[in-house]
Amino acid sequence: MGVLDGKVALITGGGKGVGFGIASALSKEGADIFICGRHEKPLAAAAEKLQANGVRAEYLVGNVSEADDCSSIVEACAERLGGVDILVNNANDAMPIPLLDVSDDDFTRFFRTGPLAVLRLMKACHPLMVARGGGSVINLVTSSAVRWDMATYGPYAAVKEATRSLTRAAGCEWGKDNIRVNAIAPHAMTPSLQWWTETYPEAAEAFVKSIPLGRIGDAEQDIGRIAVFLCSTDAAYLSGVTIPADGGHSRWG
Template sequence: MGTLDGKVALITGAGQGIGQGIAYALAKEGAAIAVAGRTESKLVKTVAAIEEFGGTAIPVRCDVSVAEDITAAVEKTVTELGGVDILVNNANDSKPGALLDVKDGEFERAFASGPLATLRLMQACHPHMVARGGGSIINLVTSAAVRWDAGGYGVYGSIKEGMRVLTRAAASEWGRDGIRVNNVAPHAMTPALKWWIENNPEEAAEFVAGIPLGRVGEPEPDIGRAVVFLVGEDARYLTGATIPLDGGQSRWG
């Protein structure tokens, strides 16, 4: 018996990295997973891995910056898996960079795949969660937004802070519907972070040295397992919060 038996989770950006780790963790607790993302080959591999350890999952191709894709993704999840109890907004297309280098199109893409996609997905899942007596939403944000030196993180931090505000509003408005909404701000090994560490060894060593626990997190055991707790009954009275999963590196006010 898993703690999430009978639950259905829609997870964006679940074909790799943190999203994939969350998908594995929730599936091992019995949740059926809609593995959503842009690259079908990655989705199929993730689904196969979940099925190999006895879980249930389906691939759902979805570019979260496209409204029609979001509608179709939620409809497919409900049709094939029976509903939606858990939503994890992980996918985002935003990269660090100096403000003077940012082009309008890049910011628009970051916004469309960040706060706008988060709002659309929460809106689309809301009636299905209400129909099942409630649900839990997890939005992935970043400690880069509260760095003392925000240089290079203006766009990325701003769109993630927009998501944090949406989380607080949804927690306030939907609590009486039985829907809890929380943020996690993770540090974990992703393909992009692995590339950066390999290509910037000195800077990476300084980065890791600033983490009190002395290491970068792992997607499934460090982030995914925490999400299992947050969407489960043991966290039933927690909503509207931001949980830093970064080994103690950031200091949230």
Template sequence: MTTPEGKGTLEGKVAFVTGAGQGVGQGVAFALAREGASIAVTGRTEAKLVDTVDRIRAIGGTAEPILCDIADTARISAAIETTVEVFGGVDILVNNASLNPLGPLLGLTSELMAKAYASGPIAALHAMQAVYPIMKERGGGNIVNMVSSAAVRWDTSGYGGYASVKEALRSLTRTAASEWGPDNIRVNAVAPHALSPGLQWWTENRPEEAAEFVKSIPLRRIGDCEDDIGRAVAWIVSDGARYLTGATVPLDGGQARWS
């Protein structure tokens, strides 16, 4: 995607992407950078962040690694402040990183669920609150929250905790879109299927289950982190989607049935 002048559609924008050291977050960071955005590459593992930044710079993009543990709200605030110091502001927030509690309900402990909510909707809400005044002052912005189709699976067994965390984030997404629309801040959710490191491990270690999973996807493949997920996110936060807000965009090859 380029403008008539040959520039990227996100030229001059600054994006703060959590969990950008690998998987979906990294794919989104690559796609946004290709469209001209400067990227605050955030996460907990410095080596992974540096790798992502080096790869963005290799394609002519601008990026900085910023350590941030999203389970600690003070660190989220500090990371956003650093981004403003380095790049001058924040125009795009992508809440991607989270702890995903999987397993049957009887096996979900209070401690695990508390950590999942802290790193999921609570962390995302804090980041949203932190960027709101920055985006408002800049005349608007875009927030994308990574959610899941787990709550609308044909069988949610083993996915209840994970689904509850992601549904909480979907609710916050819709509310933020409603409350912040007058400030020209668009807020959307994306529910992806992508070949992240976790899904890659599952595919390699449980090939029969993975094969059946792929068969349930009408497009018969799992999405690529950059080409299928990242590029779609780049469109969602561009002016090409300027009338889209409060939506959940399923990037799952048509697998889930969203009502």
């Protein structure tokens, strides 16, 4: 028996990295999983691994920056798996870049794949969650906005802070519908971070030393298990908050 038996989780960007880590953790607690992303190969491989955990796992290729794709993703999840109980907004194109280097097109794209996609997906899932008696939304954000040195992190932090605001607002507005909305600000090993640590070993070593717990988090065990908690009845009185899952690295004040 898993704590999420009978639940259906929709996870954007679920084919790899933190998204897959969360999908894996939820599936091991009994949740059926629907993942989406822009590339079929990692999605198909991820779905096969998730099915090995004894749950249903489906996927759809789609781009969350497009309104029609957001609608199609939610509709496909409901049609194939019967509804939506859990939404994890993980997909995002934003990246660290100096303010003088970011173009209008870049910044607009960051917002389209970030808070605009998050808002569209939350709104699309809302009636499905209401129909099932409630639900849980988890939005992936960042601790970049509370870094002592925010150099190069301005655009990235801006879109993630917008997502945090949507998280708080939805938590306040949708509590009456028994829908809880929370955010996780993670540090976890992902394919892109793995590349960075191997390419810049000295910088990576300094980064790890700056984390009080002395290591980079694991996408499934350190981030996925927090997602399991947030989706479970153990977190039934928790909504509208951001959990920094970063080994004590950030300064939230």
